[in-house]
Amino acid sequence: MQSDTCPACDHEVTAVNNFCGNCGLLLSSSDARIAARLNESVEASVAREIEKRYGEREVVELTIAANVADRMLKWAKVYGAVVAFLIALAAAALTLLGYQSYSDLQKKIKIATNEVEPILRAARGKAAEIAEASDSLRNEQYR
Numbered sequence: 306m307q308s309d310t311c312p313a314c315d316h317e318v319t320a321v322n323n324f325c326g327n328c329g330l331l332l333s334s335s336d337a338r339i340a341a342r343l344n345e346s347v348e349a350s351v352a353r354e355i356e357k358r359y360g361e362r363e364v365v366e367l368t369i370a371a372n373v374a375d376r377m378l379k380w381a382k383v384y385g386a387v388v389a390f391l392i393a394l395a396a397a398a399l400t401l402l403g404y405q406s407y408s409d410l411q412k413k414i415k416i417a418t419n420e421v422e423p424i425l426r427a428a429r430g431k432a433a434e435i436a437e438a439s440d441s442l443r444n445e446q447y448r
């Protein structure tokens with residue numbers, strides 16, 4: 306145990322004494338010691354509280370999950386607005402192009418297919434004719 310002497314009467318006092326046992330003087334170092342002890346206890350309780358809060362991983366993970374969910378919800382709201390805007394833009398574009406609805410667009414596709422099909426059939430027929438002609442030409446060569 307650390308010991309000291311009283312500045313007033315030189316009586317020996319220990320470090321834990323706040324007052325001199327002889328003259329009753331409030332030892333000047335006692336305030337500093339009290340403050341130091343208070344600081345230590347505050348620091349210790351803060352450290353304990355931090356350990357209690359951040360030592361529980363579940364609480365931390367739950368907090369993170371809640372934050373992520375919250376953020377995703379915000380993103381979904383923004384993203385949903387963007388998608389709705391794009392759909393509206395596509396509808397506006399189709400209207401401007403003369404396609405008032407999706408079924409109208411399908412009708413036009415069907416008409417286009419009907420127009421293309423005979424041309425395709427004719428082309429296939431021509432290809433078959435050419436293939437036949439080249440076959441007969443080859444047969445004449447090897448005769």
Ligand SMILES: [Zn+2]
Nearest residue numbers: 311314325328
């Ligand atoms: Zn004293």
